[in-house]
Amino acid sequence: xxxxxxxxxxxxxxxxxxxxxxxxxxxxxxxxxxxxxxxxxxxxxxxxxxxxxxxxxxxxxxxxxxxxxxxx
Numbered sequence: 102x103x104x105x106x107x108x109x110x111x112x113x114x115x116x117x118x119x120x121x122x123x124x125x126x127x128x129x130x131x132x133x134x135x136x137x138x139x140x141x142x143x144x145x146x147x148x149x150x151x152x153x154x155x156x157x158x159x160x161x162x163x164x165x166x167x168x169x170x171x172x173x
Contacts, residue, residue, distance in 0.1 A: 119161055122154045 130150060131143045138146075 121161065122157050124151065124154055
């Protein structure tokens, strides 16, 4: 799942910027949850979030390596 892809340049000096899911601190993550969320709920949701981000980024690495072998 990719939010946006921006390509700068062509050929040997091409830069591909994949704007997508990123890691955020637990504090920033918790700030987006309901105020009555418990610490245990925040911990569990944050763990799930981190797993999701890592999985998406790994999938993207595979695709980028196929598109630009030896350059990613």
